[in-house]
Every structure is written in structure tokens, then in C-alpha cells.
Amino acid sequence: MSSSFADALRAKSDAEIARLFAARPDLLSPVPTDLSALAARASSMPSILRSRDALNKFEFDILTAAVTLADPFTPLELLRITDKSAKTALATLEERALIYADGEKFRIPANVRTLIGENPAGLGPIATKKINIDALDSAPKGAIELLNKMVWGPPRGQVADVKKANPTITWLLENNFLIAFDSQTLLLPREVAMHLRGGKVFKELQLTAPIVKGATRKQKAVDLAAIANISTFIRWAEELAHHWSDEPPSALRSGGLGVRDLKRTAEHLGIDESCTAFVAEVLFLGGLIVIDTDDQILPTSAFDLWLTKGVEDRWQTLVTLWLETSRVAGLIGKGDSKSVAALGPELDRAGVAGLKRTLLGLLTTIPELDPEISSLQDRMKFDLPTRTNNDYLTWALREAEWLGITGQGAISSFGKSLISGSDLGVEAALPAPVDHILIQADNSAIAPGPLTIEIANEMGTLADIESRGGATVYRFTEGSIRRALDHGKTGESIRDFLKKTSRTAMPQPLEYLINDVAKRHGRLRVGHANSYIRCEDEGLIAQIIHDKNLEDLRLRKLAPQVLIADVEINELVARLREASYLPAVENGTGILISAPAIRRAKSRPRPPRVITENSAPTEKIIAAAVRALRAGEKATSHKPREVPRTTANETLDLLNQYIEEQASITIGYADSNGGVSNRLVDPLSISLGTLVARDHATGEIAQFRIPRITGVAPAQSAPGE
């Protein structure tokens, strides 16, 4: 009695079980109740699929080779058909419970066999009859060549008829070197193929991972480039959210961002569309932007919260989101019929997070190297054979560079720390914030480095940003100074701030500009009023404004002859009358409205619907009713005869014939629900797949679609007509 999979798991130590969980984390959620449950889970197809995806090419090949052996097999058998280094792979496979021990021997769970398939490594079925391999030496001419065609798979061939095959095939069949699967199909038994393969499953077994080639970089330069990428990415993210806050794009009906909005945003940021889409995606992942209920895409309060953090925290938030997401931003704009939208529903791809982790893990093993893409692809195909997709890989690399995980293509110290979970050290590597600006005569100001937050905010109000990067170039314009004044600054406070903050003297034209705008700002005042009182007698105006009874109206004197009020006209008039004044109402052009206007509704007349009593029917209606009744009678009298079913062509022929004869006919007509009713009609003409005919039931000309006519028959001689 062989031991079962569950028994094998039971035999494992705690440490071994722990390693199993570490290698196959999906087994942990939920935690299995007992080892039988674990065995069931570990041998379930989804779990095995996941586990297979985590194997590298060598391990996967060894597993495939093991599947070619019959259960149970010894390690030696496996090594013999592969390579002696397969020992380590065997240990890995056993640790991951893709192979389990049965005493000294090994077995393979049934689902693993199913997964690898019937023809592992292109090998055919195990022979049922005894084969004398030596007999091949005396095989007829051409036999070996024929077998060689099937050796490396697929292990089957076709003949016209096995019974009438040529002598060579017949000889091979007789000696069991081929198996007849059915009358036309021949199979090459596994033993024969293995013999012809020289006893090894694979032509070439790749034992070790290919070495990644590329250009060497200096870690210092890499980190510098990465820091530039990090600060650039953070700036893009901020800029994009701010831009969408100013001009929010509308989401497509199918969800996501339209191509035109993407293009517009890309132009605003000055980067290409794929990069813009990626920035938007990352913000979207973190909920920093969201598609609002009215379909506008807007930054959220989470964005404001994010803004308050330091660059390092901000970066970590975004990078972590990217690492974990299954959304592939690279797919945006791709797609055959219709392009895939950013922030849309079509970006999820399984296994991408794993691919990214493996890729970054690989990059940490090759520091100071900017890998060649083809070489990296080869390596990734070895490390992660089932999951590696060249496109996804290229995109992941590109995104890692944008994010600053890599710099100049090589992994940065920050990227390494991110993966190992240690202190990132981004903040320390960033250029120190500066607390001053340089103002120039052309009304521009330059912040020669990242500004402290307070100064940056202040400058953002005072001036427009002209160029970003390591430094920021601001420009003062009439508009920007006005904006600052609108925000409650005064000419004085602006000048003081600039004098304090600038390392260079304030140029005369700027000072002039500030004074000039400040002098003119607020000269025009705009306010809100609901009604006014106008009177040429200034004394009366004075009287009203001092009237105790009207105090609560809070009237304001705009000019000696004008008062304004917040209350509506009607109330103002009523209150003035109460206080024994004699106001008259004037319209917008000052014309007196003499009498109160008769009030009329502004909307169109629309009487409500009522349920009416039956009124006397008109003759016309009565006549129609009678006609319908008669027609019904007639139809009933014809009814017993079922209209025979005719094909569409026959129908057409018959109809044409009856149109010519001008005869009344009965047709079977299917309604839109599929119910067939008989209609008594006089056919008139056929056009566009439609029969035009007079329907006896209604007496009106009606159209019948020919495909719906199930059959045609002549009406029985109609006595009434």
C-alpha cells in the first residue's frame, strides 16, 4: 500500500510545513483546519497552478521530467533522465509539495500530472506491451528516420489506414515500436522515444540562469538619476492633480479617461501620453484622484493629505501602490478595435505584481548594471517561465525608471531599500530646500532649488510658474499680483515678503508694477443687492435710513439718492408702505409700473390627465368595430385549415402568384413574441422583403415582413366579398 499525499504531508516536520507555507502563501488563507485539509488544498488545481508559476525554468523542466516517470520513482531514475544537478530542484519541488516522498521513492500528485498534460516534454504514452529495443538495429530501411520525426514531439503521426500501412510501419507496429491509437493515428511509446533521445528527456537542459548583460553604471550616478526621477515623478503627480482640479476631465461612459483628455493633460505636463497615463493610474490606485459621482475626475481629500507629507513618504505611498497593483498601465492606448482607457476597467492582469517583484529582485542582484532588454527577457524567461511577458516586462522597467526605483536603468539604493524594507533614505538624498529667491529685472524670480513649503505657497499666489525642474522660474504679472491682492495681500505685504525672501535687490519695474496694481485694485467695487430705493429728495432718503421702523432692513446708502436692501422688492415695498411712505415700483429701465401686474404662470398650459366617462362612440368607430367583428368571424370560419408551412422561397413564389391573381389569401404570421396567427389578406405588392396587403380584419393596408410569414394558402372562396 503506497502512502498518500496527506500521509506525506503528515510526515513533514513543522519547519518543513513552514517552508511550504512560505513558498505557497495561498495555502495560508484561510489556514487549513488539519493536514488532510491542507493536502486537499495543496493538491487543488488553482493552488498547483500558482505554485507552478513560481517555478523557474530548470525546476519546471525537472518537474516535467519527473512526470514522464511512472509512480513511484527513485531519485536516481530522475537524475538519470535529466542531470545530476536536478537534485536541488527535486528538493525544491518536494519542499513545495509538487512531489511527495513515499519511503525512498517519490510520487506526483494527480493534479500535477494533469497540469503537465498527457505528453510531458512531447513524450507519448508508456508502452503497455514489452518492447525489445535491440530489435531496432534490424529495423527495415527508413524506420529510424520515421521514428526520429516523432521523437521530440508531438509523439503522433497520421496514416491513411493502419491496416494498409507500408511495410516499414507495419514492422514497427508489429514490434511495438509504434502503437496504433485508432485506424489513422500512430503513437510513439515513451520508452522508444527516450531511447532515441539518448535516455535524456530534454535535448538541452538549461541548468543555470543566463547571465544578464548590459551597460555598467556607477551607483552614485544611478542614485543621482533616481533622485531626479523621484522628484520629477512627485512633481508630475502634483501637477496632474492640480491641473485636473482646475480643469477636471469627464470620465467616459465605459469608465476611464478619454484619449483627448489624456492628450491634453500630456501636453500640459510636457511628457508623453504613456507616461501621463501612468502618473494618472498611480494616483488613481491610491485614491488620490477619483471618478466622482457626476463623472468628473477630481483629486480627493486623500491627495491633500498626501501633499502634507514629506517627499519620501509621498514616494513610498506611490511606489508601494505600483508594486502591488495588478493594473498594467502599459496597456493604455493599446487594443485592437478600441483603445484601452486609463483609469478604465480593462487594465487588470493576473500575476503582474509577481512579475514586478521578481524583476526588481533580479535587478537587486545585478547592481550598477543597466540591463539590455533582450538579455533581461531571456533571464526572466528562465526565472519566471510561465509569467514572463515581454511587453509587461518592458513596461515594468520603464515604470520603475519613471518612479526612480531605477536610475539610468540600474537599481538605485532607494529601490534596494524599498525591496528589502529598510530605511529609504530618499529625504537625505534630496537637494536641501532653499529659503530664498532671485528676482530679476524682467519680472521673473528664480528659486534655485526646491523651496520650503511656506515660501512655495506664498510664491504660488504672487507669481505664475513658468518652468519647473530642479529650480522653479516664477513670473510676476499684473494678473498674478492682482490674484495676490484678491487673496487679501496688500501691496505693502507683497513688497515686504519679496524684499525679505529675495537675495537680489527688488528691480524698479517690479516695485512699480506692484504699486500700480495695488493702487488700482479695488477701485471698482462689486456687491450684491436685491432691491433699491431711489429718490431725488435727499432729505427723504436720509429720513428713511434713519427710520427706526425700518432699521432691521439694514438699508445701505450707496449715494445721496440711492439706498440698497437685501430683501426682495415685494417685502421692501410692503415695509415702506407700513411705515407710511408711498413707494412706487419701477422696472429695470426706470419706467414706473403703475398697477400691480396681473400675475400669470410662465410655464406652458398643461392640463392634468383625467379619467373620462364613456362618451357616445362616433359612427366611424362603430363601423370599424363591426368590420373587425366580421373579419374575425371569417377568420374563424377559415380557421380549421392550418396554413401549411412554406419555406421563404416558396412563400415568395406563392405570394407573387397570388398578387397576380389578385386573390385573397390566408397567411400565417409570426408576431414578435413568436406566436403565429392567421391573417386574411389581399396581397398588393412586395417590396424590400415586405408584403404590402390589405388586412381584412382592419380594412387597412398593412405591411408584413416576409421572413415572418410562416405559410401562405388561398382563402377559401369568400362568400361575403
Place this chain on the structure above:
Amino acid sequence: MTDGPLIVQSDKTILLDVDHILSDECRRQIASFAELEKSPEHIHTYRLTPLGLWNARAAGLDAEHVIDTLLKYSRFAVPHALLVDIAETMSRYGRLRLEAHPVHGLTLVSHDPAVLKEVTRGKKIAPMLGLQIDDETIIVHPGQRGFLKQALLKLGWPAEDFAGYVDGEAHEISLNQDGWTIRKYQELAAEGFWHGGSGVVVLPCGAGKTIVGAAAMAHAKATTLILVTNTVAARQWRDELLKRTSLHEDEIGEYSGAKKEIRPVTIATYQVLTTRKKGVYAHLDLFDAIDWGLIIYDEVHLLPAPVFRFTADIQSRRRLGLTATLVREDGMEGEVFSLIGPKRYDVPWREIEQQGYIAPADCVEVRINLTDAERMHYATAEQEDRYRFCSTTETKRKVAIALAEKHKDEQVLIIGQYIDQLDALGAELGVPVIKGETPIKEREELFNLYRSGEIKCLVVSKVANFSIDLPDATIAIQVSGTFGSRQEEAQRLGRVLRPKADGRSARFYSLVARDTVDQDFAQNRQRFLAEQGYAYRIIDADDI
């Protein structure tokens, strides 16, 4: 992180901190591949453009040098994408070459068959090409040399022109350095051009472009066609050449509206070249009249579009463009690049000024408060009349007169756009007015009187804007100008930038009506001046 003087921005501008200890060294390095956009007092702005990078390639710089320079002087890390972009752009120049094939004549050659394939597929380009000889060589139809270069530049694959030049008819010309010597930068500019074969030399107004032209002629020692903006400029070229070179009067011809002389050195105006009779350009024969060895384009930034078309036809002759600025308001910088040639020499204005060749100018904007009646009139004026109205108000006239009176002992120029206004000013001040209808002869007389100091004040209209040497103007008063053209501003400033005998600084007044479109346009022009490093002041008219 280094503490360099450069900050590379993500929009491809480069900021140079001029107060930094390395700024001089760094500026010399980056000037070769980035275009100076602004040079105010503290931070200069350069821009990386494809044309600028290709100019650098043409000068023999490679992408590695450019990137190394940026990295070396940069204060902060430079975005990798930007470096990649630079390398990409620069690698495009010279992948295609125009060469003279011994058998097939003019050919387009590339060692990159893919590029060749890409460009030959272009709809505009295919008709210019003939048979493909091999993978790397295609015959170019004769006469398409210029047009092909234009079209390739538009596609982003500028071709390097190695097809050579004809020597032209030899003619002995040498510099006659008697009582004067050529300045170092003028010599370098001429040499830079000569080694490049064809191209543009950028020198500020008053830096002696004529002498660079003369030096180039001395290199070529061949018949020369000089194209200038107008007749007055043509006469000045002639006078300069007579003074600075071995040429005699009978060797120099003028080809203008008035005269049609063709001599070994012929000076023609753009206007006569672009004159059409019955829809045909009547004077194109000039280009073939003599086997020219050199063609000089004065003020290349003003080159009218038809001249580009003629120029495309004469690509086998050496061409020298002279200008104060490569910036063209019509955006045709690319045409200059492909048809005249890459930039061969460039000196920023301030640079030359600091060397003492140009007097520093003091720019003053005078803000004028219109009277209430004028403001009312302005507010009710039609949109198209507004600018004219606010530039020619009575108040403005009074201020202009007041300024002219204030400086009555100095050489004053009053510049304006509207003839009525200028006439009124001339009449009131009792000084001559030079405008479009003033005969050339009279203009020259007046200019001579002005130079000699017999006339202290002149009123000039737009026609006097370009290429007229007024060496002793110390005060310029601009009363009205064309809508905010930066070039015009630069030209006008050029009037007063000429060196003064006693080292006095010149002053440039520009009169602006407050709260009108005049002020908006003035802002553009002033920004340009400030960006060129000329600090300006704004004063109120009442303060005069």
C-alpha cells in the same frame, strides 16, 4: 550632487547662475549647443532645441560632450529622460548626408538603410529623388539640393551637406587695415564661417557685422553678391567696403530700385529681388549674372520668404548670413538652418558690451496718464482704432516735446510709426522728418548733417529702422511702434547702442499711454529688453 552653476529644467531650459564662480567657463561650454533665450542680471536662461543641438553637431560636438557638460556643471541631478532625448536628437543629424558622387552627381547617402527608407517614403521627398544606386545611396535630382534639405529638416532628419561649393569667379579682395584693426571676435566669426562652408554669424547691432562680411570676402577672394534690406543700407555697405578693403569704387555695384549695376561685388536690396512684374520675379537673373563665389545675406532674420526659394536653388555657392538674432517672428528659423546653414559664430550682446564696443543703454519707460477726455475717447473707440489713438494722443505729443527740449543739447532721435504724429512733432520742434517718401538722397544728406552734429534732432519713421548707421545718437524717444515686435525693439535700441566718442551712456525713452493696449504691447517689448540684460526703469510722465 555638485554645486555647479547650471540647473537643468524638465522643460529643456537651462538656468545659468552668472554669479557662480564657474559661470564663465560653463557659459562658454553650453553656448555651443544651447540657445541663449534670456540674459537678465542674475540667471541666464538657455534652451535646448533640436536646431540648437544640430547646430552643435554641425560644429563637431557629439551628444556625449553635451551630456557630459550638463552633468559636470549641473547643480541637481539631470532627468535621465532628458539626456536620452538629447542623444536621440543629436544622433539624427548627419545620418543623412548629401554628397557629390563622381558618376551620378548629387546623392543622398546614409549608412542607415532604415532611415533612408523612412525618408524616401515621405510624399514630399520621393519626387526629389531619383534611382537608388545601392542600399545606402540615392540619386538626388539636380536642383533639389536646397528643397531636399528643407524637407528633411521638417521630417526631423537634417542632412549634412558635403556636396561642396563652387569657387566662383576669382576676384582679389583683401582687408585694408589702415588706421584700424579687425577685432578678435570679428576675425573668429569670419574664420568660423569659412571653415563651416556656409552658415550664419550672430552678432549684436553695432558689433561690426559689415567687417565680418568684408573679412569673409577676403577669405573667399571671389565675386560676391550682398543682399541687404534697403538702399540706405546698401550705400553704407559700399562705403564700409571702400574704407575697409582693397576694393575700388568701380568694383562695387548697386542693384536697387534706382540703379541696376552688376559688378564683381554687387549689393542688391531684398526689395528689388522680390519685385514682381506680371506675377514674375523680374530680377532673379541676378543670381546667375556672375559666377558668384560668395553670397552674403545681411539681416538674415528679415529675409523675405521668396528669397528662401531662390536660395534653395543656389546651394552650391557659399552663403553667409549676418544677423543680430536668430529668432524670427515668423518661426522660419528652420529655413535659415537648412538653406543658409547652421550657426557658425555667436556672441551674446552683453558680452560685447562688456568688452566696451557698445555703449550700455539706459532704458526708460515713461507712463503717460491720458486726460479724462482722451480716456473717454479711447473707451468708446473701435477695437481696431484703439492702438493708433492711444499711441498718438495729444498728451503723448506734449511729453515727447518736453523730453526733446530737455535733451536739446544732445543728439536726439524720435522714432514712431504714425506719419501724422511724426509730422506734427517735426513741425513743432522745427526739425526734419525722415519718412518713406523722403528721397534717398535727401535722407543721406540729413543723416550726414546729423552725424556731423549740425542737426541735433531727427524724427524718423519705420523706414529708418534697419541698417542705418547713426553713430552719435545718444537719446532715442520712441513715441509709437509696431505691435510689440521684439525685433523692432532690438533694432531701435541698436540705433542708440552705437559706441559714443566720449563714452557717455545712451538713453532710450519709450512713451506709453497708461491703461491702454499701448501698455500691453510695451510690456512685451520691455520684457525682451530686460531679458537681454538691459535694466529698465518705469517713470511717470509727471516726473519729467
